[in-house]
Amino acid sequence: MQRRSHAAARESFDAYRLAASRGELTGELDPAALPRLADRVTGEGGQVRWSIRGDADAEGRPAIVVAIEGAVPLTCQRCLGVVVEPVAQSTLLLLARDEAELVRLDEASEHEVVPAGAPLDPVALVEDELLLTLPFAPRHEGECAPVAGASA
Numbered sequence: 001m002q003r004r005s006h007a008a009a010r011e012s013f014d015a016y017r018l019a020a021s022r023g024e025l026t027g028e029l030d031p032a033a034l035p036r037l038a039d040r041v042t043g044e045g046g047q048v049r050w051s052i053r054g055d056a057d058a059e060g061r062p063a064i065v066v067a068i069e070g071a072v073p074l075t076c077q078r079c080l081g082v083v084v085e086p087v088a089q090s091t092l093l094l095l096a097r098d099e100a101e102l103v104r105l106d107e108a109s110e111h112e113v114v115p116a117g118a119p120l121d122p123v124a125l126v127e128d129e130l131l132l133t134l135p136f137a138p139r140h141e142g143e144c145a146p147v148a149g150a151s152a
């Protein structure tokens with residue numbers, strides 16, 4: 001298995017500490033390098049900038065805001081050409097120390113809840129956001145262009 005050099009940059013973090021300090025982590029990644037996205041991303045060239053910011057919800061409960069922005073090359077389900085899907089998403093996630101708190105918060109709040117009793121992997125959080133954001137059946141808007149470079 002090939003490891004990419006930027007994979008070494010991923011370091012898990014204490015989400016509660018980030019929330020309390022209102023800290024921020026940022027990074028950049030190639031979506032094709034994410035294992036759960038690899039079969040949907042068509043080759044190289046995609047780029048996603050991300051940030052994870054410590055925050056709180058309106059009731060003061062600790063939270064993180066995961067923001068992603070960039071472009072992900074996917075396969076158009078109509079012409080099988082490449083369609084570059086822009087992503088720009090910001091999601092507030094409440095923190096839960098354990099399963100019981102996760103269930104309680106999930107019932108009490110409209111926000112999503114993330115188990116944060118153990119250190120979190122920022123890249124896995126970004127991958128989750130991308131999985132939720134990207135369309136399952138991507139298509140070119142309007143007409144599909146003839147596939148460039150398709151030789152006979």
Ligand SMILES: [Zn+2]
Nearest residue numbers: 076079140144
């Ligand atoms: Zn198309």
